[in-house]
Every structure is written in C-alpha cells, then in structure tokens.
Amino acid sequence: MEEISQSMGLAMGLVRQLDQTLLAIAGLSLKVSGVAVLAASLLALPLGAWLALARFPGRQVVIAVLNGMMGLPPVVVGLLIYLLLSRAGPLGSLGILFTPAAMMIAQAVLILPIIAALSRQVIDDAWSExxxxxxxxxxxxxxxxxALLWDLRFTLLTAVLAGFGRAIAEVGAVMIVGGNIDGVTRVMTTAIAxxxxxxDLxxxxxxxVVLIALVIxxxxxxxxxxxxxxxxxG
Amino acid sequence: MADPAGAGAPAILPLAGSDLSWRAGDVEILREVSLRIEPGTRNIVIGPNGAGKSVLLRMLHGLLAPSGGQLAWATADPLRIRRGQAMVFQRPVMLRRTARENIEFALRVGGMREGVRAAARAALARVGLASLEDRPARLCSGGEQQRIALARAWALRPEILFLDEPTASLDPAATRAIEEIIAAMHAAGTTIVMTTHDLGQARRIADRVLFLHRGRLVEDTPAREFFQQPRSPEATAFIKGELLW
Structure with missing residues (x-):
C-alpha cells in the first residue's frame, strides 16, 4: 500500500516537474501508437466496410478468422516483424529494425484486425438500415x-480507440522490434518493464500511472x- | 413527362410484369402476379398485412429479384431503367448530414456533376422545406424527413416513383403534406406506384387499384370501379372492413 502511495507521489512529481525523460518517452509512445493507429485505420476501416457489404462464399470463415486475430499475441507479431526486418529477412534492406518505424509497423499489424473486425460489425449493423x-x-x-464510413464516423471512432488502447498498452512486440534503446525506442511500456x-517498482x-492517465x-x-x-x- | 435522361431518351414505361412470384424459403409471398404500369398513372397497391404489397413494390423497383416470372421495361438500357425510377420507403433513411446534403448525395450518385447544390435547394423548395436546408436531416421530424425523402426522389426526376406506405407513421397534417407532394410529382409527369393500407388515401390518390390478397393479385381495376363495384368477394370484404388489416 505504501509503495502505491509512494508511486502516486512520484508520478505527480514527474508530471509537475515536466521531467524531460518522461516527456520524451511519453511523446514517443504517443507518436508510435498514433502513427500505427492512423496507418492501421486507413486499411482496416475500408476492409471492415468491404467485408460488411461483400457477399462471397467463405465470408463467415473470413469474419471468424478476423475476429480471432483480434487476440494476436504481441510477442508473436513482434517476432514475425523482427524476422521480416532483420538483416537476413526479406525486408532487411530497409534497415529499420530497432527504430520507431519498426515499432509502428508491429503495432499497426497488431491492431489492424481489431479495428477491421469492430468496424465490420458496426457497418454490418448499419447496412441493414x-x-x-x-x-x-x-x-x-x-x-x-x-457513405457508411462517413455516416458512422463517430461510432467507428470507438473501434479506432480500441485499437489505440491496445497499441499504446502493448509491450511485447515493441520490445522485440524496438529493442528498448534509451532515447531512441524506449516507450512507456518498455520503460515500465x-x-x-x-x-525500481x-x-x-x-x-x-502516467500511461493510464494519458489513455483515459x-x-x-x-x-x-x-x-x-x-x-x-443526429 | 419527367425525363431524367434528357430529351430524346427512350421512355422506360410501360412496365409489364408477368407471372411474378417470390418465395422466402418454403413460403410463397407472391404468386403469379401479372400487371402493367402505364405512364402517367397513379397506381395504388392495397391489401391486408402480409398480402405481399411491399415485396411486389421492391420487385418492381429492382430491389428483389423475382423467384419466377418476368419484368419487362419499355427499354432494354439498364442504366436508363435504373435512373428512371426512385423509391420512398415507409421509414425514411436519412444520412447523417444536412437535408440539402442528403439530396446532393443522391444527385451525385445519380451522376450529376454540375449545379448539384442549386438542384438540391430547388428540390427542398418544391416540398416547402427550403428553410431546413442546413439542418441535420436526422434531427428533423418524421414528417419533415419523409418530405426530404420525397424531395430527394423528385430531384432525381424519375419517370416512375415507388412509395411503400409513405404515410404509415405520420399524423394527418404530415400525411396531407405528403399527398400534396405526390400529387405535384404526378402533375409534373411522374408515374406513381404506391402501397397503402389506408382506404381513404387510396380513394384520394388512385387512378387504378391493384388489390393483393395472400400473394395473389385479386383485382386490377380503375379506382372508381374498385370502390363502387369491386369484382371479387375478397375486395368487397376488404372495403367493408371485414378482413383483418
């Protein structure tokens, strides 16, 4: 209990002092997750809309797989992206492993199914109307x-926020592809880990506490x- | 005559349906309905609930494909056929944008590129809602939304307008406003095909009555004759209020 109150005090102190390290880490967290959400949304929202409107054999299977992918394990996604971006991997020539760009890609891959599956459900419901x-x-x-994406933009914001929440709270994937390098790829979750x-509990x-406050x-x-x-x- | 494709374009009417049927699973909702919609007429489809009125309307409009039978328009041009018709539903579906933008959307989807805003404003003015052009359509009253839906349909200059019980959930004042707009559209040359379960409304609007009962077209009669001397026992009972609504 004492540790918790001590931590609260410390958190307040860090925020009050506008601690530069904290600001840098929080800023990078927001930037990485923000870009990941933006990139994932650009693909996931049209994908969700298409899947809501399309009728083809096996559609239910695709929806079931997409829904299942909402629970992708971050470390597995991180490992796959790591293998793709490592020097020996097919995208190794990009040289972006252990950079924020790699972390953005990992988070985007992780949350794309979440945003696509949730938006598919929202748009499917509206399509009947x-x-x-x-x-x-x-x-x-x-x-x-x-028309549906524009009309439902406020409702779809919830799906995007769910993706953002998952991205900014995620630690496994960004740890693997980012490496938690101080001042370069250290974000809130990797710093906490x-x-x-x-x-230093x-x-x-x-x-x-700062991370939760930011998300809220x-x-x-x-x-x-x-x-x-x-x-x-209306 | 309304001419959405411009002068000289072939008319899409008359519309002839022969032996139209529609099944939902094992249930036959429409059974071998044959009819002909002539240009410039006001056709009212009436019948008790479950008679197949809405299914027939959706089939004529192209929203449902018949399980059996054939529909034949006067032209074979599919784009002309699609753009020559419009439909207004019982519950108007308004997009989450202003009244004017709802009409602009329909016009753009219909292929209009120039003068969209002016056309949308004119359409709203025709139904007496010019003052509501910037109001979010979903915040308008039910009667206003249905008038916007009619303005949207009218803006498309359809040759034929389908209306599925457009006043079913409206009060008498709003119903009267809707009927006046329908009359104005008809006067401007649009052919009307409308379902209703309101016999008074059918009397006020119809040139011709199509009476459906249990999926069959029991009567296809000029309106005056239908109300004075119905040919079938089902229609006679319906007019007397003896059948379930």
Whole structure:
C-alpha cells in the first residue's frame, strides 16, 4: 500500500516537474501508437466496410478468422516483424529494425484486425438500415462503403480507440522490434518493464500511472467529441 | 413527362410484369402476379398485412429479384431503367448530414456533376422545406424527413416513383403534406406506384387499384370501379372492413 502511495507521489512529481525523460518517452509512445493507429485505420476501416457489404462464399470463415486475430499475441507479431526486418529477412534492406518505424509497423499489424473486425460489425449493423435506400439510389459498392464510413464516423471512432488502447498498452512486440534503446525506442511500456526488472517498482508504477492517465485523457476527449457530434448531427 | 435522361431518351414505361412470384424459403409471398404500369398513372397497391404489397413494390423497383416470372421495361438500357425510377420507403433513411446534403448525395450518385447544390435547394423548395436546408436531416421530424425523402426522389426526376406506405407513421397534417407532394410529382409527369393500407388515401390518390390478397393479385381495376363495384368477394370484404388489416 505504501509503495502505491509512494508511486502516486512520484508520478505527480514527474508530471509537475515536466521531467524531460518522461516527456520524451511519453511523446514517443504517443507518436508510435498514433502513427500505427492512423496507418492501421486507413486499411482496416475500408476492409471492415468491404467485408460488411461483400457477399462471397467463405465470408463467415473470413469474419471468424478476423475476429480471432483480434487476440494476436504481441510477442508473436513482434517476432514475425523482427524476422521480416532483420538483416537476413526479406525486408532487411530497409534497415529499420530497432527504430520507431519498426515499432509502428508491429503495432499497426497488431491492431489492424481489431479495428477491421469492430468496424465490420458496426457497418454490418448499419447496412441493414441503409441497404435498400442506397441501392435504390443506384449507389455502387464503393459509394455505399464511403457513405457508411462517413455516416458512422463517430461510432467507428470507438473501434479506432480500441485499437489505440491496445497499441499504446502493448509491450511485447515493441520490445522485440524496438529493442528498448534509451532515447531512441524506449516507450512507456518498455520503460515500465525495464524499471520493474531493475527493481525500481515505485518508478515503474509511476510511469504506469502516467500511461493510464494519458489513455483515459485521450479516450475522454474522443468520447466528448463523439457525443457532441452525435447530438449535433443526429 | 419527367425525363431524367434528357430529351430524346427512350421512355422506360410501360412496365409489364408477368407471372411474378417470390418465395422466402418454403413460403410463397407472391404468386403469379401479372400487371402493367402505364405512364402517367397513379397506381395504388392495397391489401391486408402480409398480402405481399411491399415485396411486389421492391420487385418492381429492382430491389428483389423475382423467384419466377418476368419484368419487362419499355427499354432494354439498364442504366436508363435504373435512373428512371426512385423509391420512398415507409421509414425514411436519412444520412447523417444536412437535408440539402442528403439530396446532393443522391444527385451525385445519380451522376450529376454540375449545379448539384442549386438542384438540391430547388428540390427542398418544391416540398416547402427550403428553410431546413442546413439542418441535420436526422434531427428533423418524421414528417419533415419523409418530405426530404420525397424531395430527394423528385430531384432525381424519375419517370416512375415507388412509395411503400409513405404515410404509415405520420399524423394527418404530415400525411396531407405528403399527398400534396405526390400529387405535384404526378402533375409534373411522374408515374406513381404506391402501397397503402389506408382506404381513404387510396380513394384520394388512385387512378387504378391493384388489390393483393395472400400473394395473389385479386383485382386490377380503375379506382372508381374498385370502390363502387369491386369484382371479387375478397375486395368487397376488404372495403367493408371485414378482413383483418
């Protein structure tokens, strides 16, 4: 109990002092996960929309596989990306292993199925309401997808936030492909893991408190924006 | 006559359906319905719940493929056929954007590139909703949303308009407004095919009544004759209110 209160105090102290190391680590965390979410969303949202509207043999199997991939183990994803990006791997020539770019790729791969599966479900539900009207207007598949993605943008924000939450809280994949290099690839979660292994539990916990506060702040802001927009646009 | 494809384009009407059937699993919802929709007419499809009215309308509009029978338009041009018709549903589906943008969306999807905004504004003005152009459509009342849906359909300048019980959930004032718009569209040359379970509304609008019962077209009669001297015992009972609605 004493350790927890000590950690809280330490966390407050770090935030109050605007500790430069903390800011750098938190900043890198946000940057890596932000880019990963953006990249994954650009692929996952259209994929989810396409899967919601498409009808083909084996569609249910594809949906089941996609849903299952929401639980991809981060260390396995990290290992696969590591093998792809290592010198001997097919993408070794890019030379991005142990850089933030590799961490972004790993996180994007990890959360792409989450955003795609959740958006597929949301769009599938809405499609039953919109289908006849859009088909009556002679909208093409592509026009239907775009209309649905735009109309459901506030609801889909929840799927994107779920992906962001998973990305920023993830440690296994970024540890493997990033290497937790101080000042280069150290993010909140890898820093917490390092401090824990060093036995500095109060600092580890303090970093954890800052991480949780960041995630809550971002989710709250997004939620407020969503409810305001829903009220405004119906 | 409404002419969505411009002067000289072939008309899509008349529309002829022969032996149209539709099955849902083992249940036959429509059974060998044959009909002909002539240009410039107001056709009201009536019948008790479950008679197959909505299925027939969706089939004529192309949203459902018949399980049996054939539909034949006056032209074989599929694009012309698709763009020559519009449909308004019982519950209007509004996109999460303003009233004007809802109509602009339909016009762009319909291939319009120039003058979209002006056309959307004109469409809203025709249904008396010019003042609502910037209001989010989903925040409008049910009656207003249905008028926007009609404005959207009208903006497409369809040769034929299908309406599936467009006033079923509206109050008398909103119903009257909708009927006036339908009358105006008809006066502008649009052929009307509409389902309703409101006999009063059928009397006010119809030139011709198609009476469906248990998936069969029991009567296809000029409206005056249908209400004064129905030919079938089912229609007679329905008009007297003896059948379940």
């Amino acid at each position: 919109y289908r006849e009207q859009l088909l009556s207007l002679n909208a093409t598949r592509w026009q239907c997808m775009r 390092l401090e824990t292994s060093k036995g 109060p600092l580890a916990l303090a970093l954890g 702040a971002i989710n709250t802001a997004a939620q407020l924006m969503k409810s305001y927009s829903m009220r405004r646009h």
